[in-house]
Amino acid sequence: MRIGVFICHCGTNISGVVDVVKLAESISHYPGVVISKENKYMCSDPGQNLIKSAVKEYNLDRIVVASCTPKLHENTFRACLEDLGLNPYMLEIANIREQCSWVHSDNPELATKKAEDLIKMAIARVRFAKELTCSKVTIERRALVIGGGVAGIQSALDIANAGYHVTLVERTPSIGGRMAQLDKTFPTLDCSACILTPKMVEANRHHLIKILTYSEVEEVSGFVGSFEVTIRMKSRSVEMKKCTGCGMCQSKCPVKVDSEFDEGLSKRRAIYMPFPQAVPNIPVIDRANCRYFLEKKCGVCKKVCPSDAIDYDQEDTILKEKFGSITIATGFDLFDHSAYGEYGYGKLKNVITSIQYERLVNSSGPTGGHIIRPSDGKEAKKVAFISCVGSRDNKMGKPYCSKVCCMYTAKHALLLKEHVPDAEAYIFYIDIRAAGKNYEEFVYRVQENYRVKYIRGRVSKIFEEGDNLIVRGFDTLSGESIEMEFDLVVLAVGVIPRKDSDSFARMLNISLDANHFVGELHPKLAPVEKNTPGIFLSGSCQYPRDIPESVAMAGAAAVKSLSLFAKEFLTSEPMISEVNTSICTGCLNCKNICPYRAINEEEIKDLDGKIRIVAKVNETICRGCGTCVASCPSQCINLKGVSNEQILAAIEAL
Amino acid sequence: MDINSELQKKVYKLFEEGTIKRFIGYEKGSLPYKTRPCIITKKEDVNRLIFDQFCVNNLSIYLRGDLEKTGILANMCTLKSIVALLQGNQVKPENLYILAVNCPGMVDPDKAELSSLPAQTKLMPFGYKNLYDKCKACHHELPKIYQDLIGEEISVACEPVDEYAFIKDMEKLTQDERWKFWEKQFSKCIRCYACRNVCPICYCKECMVDKANPQWVSKLNQSSTNEYYNLMRVIHVMGRCTDCGECERVCPVKIPYRKLIKKMEKEIKELYGYVPGKDPKELPPLSTFKEEDPEKGIK
Structure with a gap:
């Protein structure tokens, strides 16, 4: 065993506190250590060359680098060993920067002693280091995109345009998502539907994209390159192959219920398409409200359907398919403002949400684009827009900024002025956050050209007086309290995670962040990746995103899938757990506790011919977290590269 | 019918029907207040089986390994241990026939005056005070994992003990x-x-x-x-x-x-x-x- 120790100064980061030269000298006498050297920057080319020449000169077979955290340069030094033809796992890092010099700058003498201890422990560990190799895994070159909003559609298009099959799963009867509900988009005021529907149609016509609407992902197992996914296609009660989308059924259906698409501002039928441009252009029967399913009467849609497409006996279809990657684009929900007592607990008729306003101003919306009050149908002439409803409010458990409300509120006020030129618009805000290309200019235009009045301050109460609403608040700029009468109040409700995000995360076995959005691998350097390899994020499931950001994320997530598919095969992580089957009792504690579901049971034949059950680690799923090692009552699981032997040896070296 | 003949009869029947190939129970020990575990493989041997208040050994320990159609006499403690073994996948339930017994609690030889031992066949001749501490705090609710049950139901007449x-x-x-x-x-x-x-x-x-x-x-x-x-x-x-x-x-x-x-x-x-x-x-x-x-x- 020939060990080389290489100690880094890290400029003065380490050597400013730890006596590196003395350390190198004392370590060189340690048993098994052939050579011990120090250098200004071990990670630099000269530093690495020093390691390389020392390995050649002294015929070293394993090395210890005492430097910064292994998170930063472990891979650098592993590559260095690989260049030399050594196994890259014959390396141990002693972290003498974060764990020593940075935290003990007040006591250099003891810090030097501690650094020596840390290096001694690393030497003890590297003695038991074993050569580890990666195994190869094949890739299923098909992508699953969950969520058919603009982020999901764009991801699917980007992957399909590169030549790979994509399945796009959408929960509602049509793709399009939130963007389909919007009127104009800030700051350019393009019509939302006009720019979205071509994409929807393109996705629908793409020969590599399979769109499954009215479907939900039910179960996900497997791992990167080979996810096994169960998708439930809910029964539409309409045969997709026969239906021509003529719409006869929905015009004759006698049942009327609130339209989800119009946010309750209009009625839809029990058999319905959510909106005219729906893709696919095929209705579904909402069985919870359909008279045929409730009372076994009616059956009008079946009678009027010219192509005999109605099938009341249709059952849910379960699809089981394999995918190489999964892109999550599940989008967001909106904050329920009835939690706010000061805004009338959601009971005041003329207090509406921003998404309802989007439907009101939309020319294909329930009012044909007329901004009228829900209470009496009169045109709104004086409208208050209140921002940060369910955003930036710790009381409501929503400490974060929803990011899009400042901009859409400015847009709403502008649209009011465009639709009703003599109307007055007031915006109550805390701060105006308009960081984005042309965003600040847009807000300025709204203020200057459209004379929208911005009042800085929170609203303390909204109440009805006669037909109108009284808004009471405090203008923090003038320092005066205000009370004004309005026809209509629009609440800029915050963006919240999908209400079922917890169960969704459990199904995919992924983590959520503190606000229950889907957490990313790294907030800066891996914003569209998950800690589970092969799962990528797109759009507002990760954090409130506007359209350009969602589309950019969609492209980024698609590229991650594509770079996965471009590989010939995947290599598995070698530092994973392994079961010593000879002493495994098969209690399967490890299986129950594994956060990645990487452990399964396996039958083996003992030497005496008896068959027994033991635990088996799936090498491609295991991430080497070590939970199973700690939970195993018989200590029969070991983590390769961080084995029990190595840990005990390190403790003994102390 | 006393408990011993009930036990022997039932086990005899199990052997006869072929439900089990072996049975784990207790037999009389060499001293009056001692019993020892025994494993029976023939129906002719069932008269060795007994159950009294000295059957303290936890028999579940003999369930280890590859079992073939095994019956076991399970008092409260054995029964609870079988639950733990099932949880740890150490026994296959399909190979196990559990004959549970309404356990009256076991006598601690350190507490009882064994010199004045009656030639007893009936259970509960000993006072509550002579039981093991663990038995004094026993709740007598058998986990419902057994196939059959013998012995009279125990009425917990004694004062409740705080087990902690x-x-x-x-x-x-x-x-x-x-x-x-x-x-x-x-x-x-x-x-x-x-x-x-x-x-x-x-x-x-x-x-x-x-x-x-x-x-x-x-x-x-x-x-x-x-x-x-x-x-x-x-x-x-x-x-x-x-x-x-x-x-x-x-x-x-x-x-x-x-x-x-x-x-x-x-x-x-x-x-x-x-x-x-x-x-x-x-x-x-x-x-x-x-x-x-x-x-x-x-x-």
């Missing part, structure tokens, strides 16, 4: 006092490993104390390694131990293991609301991951 009373007394001591107490107890240990060998849930193929590579615990019989061994063993069975009390019973130097084991049981109960040995479908809290686990950090 002696733990609460220990908790009143300071940390120093407790450590001194245990130091003294563990210094008696001779490392005979009887406690380990008798434990029904010590089913590891290779025990931590026997391992040499890496060596987790030194084989030297000295106070520090004895402390390490004993505490490690208790933590090892934490959340799975059903308090059959066998370790304490077999200890030749009388280390009061139940004082440690009950403390662990109490902690688990307070933390997770879990009591071992009740339902084989409910897994021990330290072997599972649940949404409502108190550790928020691991969600």
Whole structure:
């Protein structure tokens, strides 16, 4: 065993506190250590060359680098060993920067002693280091995109345009998502539907994209390159192959219920398409409200359907398919403002949400684009827009900024002025956050050209007086309290995670962040990746995103899938757990506790011919977290590269 | 019909029907107040089987390994241990026929006046005061995993005992006092490993104390390694131990293991609301991951 120790100064980061030269000298006498050297920057080319020449000169077979955290340069030094033809796992890092010099700058003498201890422990560990190799895994070159909003559609298009099959799963009867509900988009005021529907149609016509609407992902197992996914296609009660989308059924259906698409501002039928441009252009029967399913009467849609497409006996279809990657684009929900007592607990008729306003101003919306009050149908002439409803409010458990409300509120006020030129618009805000290309200019235009009045301050109460609403608040700029009468109040409700995000995360076995959005691998350097390899994020499931950001994320997530598919095969992580089957009792504690579901049971034949059950680690799923090692009552699981032997040896070296 | 003939009749029938190939029960020992476990493989031998208030051994320990159609006479403690074995996939339920017995509690020979022993066949000739401590606190609710049941139903007529009373007394001591107490107890240990060998849930193929590579615990019989061994063993069975009390019973130097084991049981109960040995479908809290686990950090 020939060990080389290489100690880094890290400029003065380490050597400013730890006596590196003395350390190198004392370590060189340690048993098994052939050579011990120090250098200004071990990670630099000269530093690495020093390691390389020392390995050649002294015929070293394993090395210890005492430097910064292994998170930063472990891979650098592993590559260095690989260049030399050594196994890259014959390396141990002693972290003498974060764990020593940075935290003990007040006591250099003891810090030097501690650094020596840390290096001694690393030497003890590297003695038991074993050569580890990666195994190869094949890739299923098909992508699953969950969520058919603009982020999901764009991801699917980007992957399909590169030549790979994509399945796009959408929960509602049509793709399009939130963007389909919007009127104009800030700051350019393009019509939302006009720019979205071509994409929807393109996705629908793409020969590599399979769109499954009215479907939900039910179960996900497997791992990167080979996810096994169960998708439930809910029964539409309409045969997709026969239906021509003529719409006869929905015009004759006698049942009327609130339209989800119009946010309750209009009625839809029990058999319905959510909106005219729906893709696919095929209705579904909402069985919870359909008279045929409730009372076994009616059956009008079946009678009027010219192509005999109605099938009341249709059952849910379960699809089981394999995918190489999964892109999550599940989008967001909106904050329920009835939690706010000061805004009338959601009971005041003329207090509406921003998404309802989007439907009101939309020319294909329930009012044909007329901004009228829900209470009496009169045109709104004086409208208050209140921002940060369910955003930036710790009381409501929503400490974060929803990011899009400042901009859409400015847009709403502008649209009011465009639709009703003599109307007055007031915006109550805390701060105006308009960081984005042309965003600040847009807000300025709204203020200057459209004379929208911005009042800085929170609203303390909204109440009805006669037909109108009284808004009471405090203008923090003038320092005066205000009370004004309005026809209509629009609440800029915050963006919240999908209400079922917890169960969704459990199904995919992924983590959520503190606000229950889907957490990313790294907030800066891996914003569209998950800690589970092969799962990528797109759009507002990760954090409130506007359209350009969602589309950019969609492209980024698609590229991650594509770079996965471009590989010939995947290599598995070698530092994973392994079961010593000879002493495994098969209690399967490890299986129950594994956060990645990487452990399964396996039958083996003992030497005496008896068959027994033991635990088996799936090498491609295991991430080497070590939970199973700690939970195993018989200590029969070991983590390769961080084995029990190595840990005990390190403790003994102390 | 007394319990012995009921037992023998039932086991005879099981053999005759071919339901079982062997039966694990108790037979009379060499002393009047002793019984010993026995394994019967022929129906002709069933008259050896008995059940009285000295049947204290936990028979579940004989269920290890590859079983072929085995019947077992299960008193309360054996039954609870079988639950733990089922949870740890150590026995196949399809190969097991459990004949449960309404257990009246076992007599502690240290407490009873055995010289005046009656030639008894009926159960419960001994007063409540002569029972093992664990039996005094027994709730007599048999886990519903058995196929058949013998013996009269036990009416818990005795005064209820707080099963953690002696733990609460220990908790009143300071940390120093407790450590001194245990130091003294563990210094008696001779490392005979009887406690380990008798434990029904010590089913590891290779025990931590026997391992040499890496060596987790030194084989030297000295106070520090004895402390390490004993505490490690208790933590090892934490959340799975059903308090059959066998370790304490077999200890030749009388280390009061139940004082440690009950403390662990109490902690688990307070933390997770879990009591071992009740339902084989409910897994021990330290072997599972649940949404409502108190550790928020691991969600």
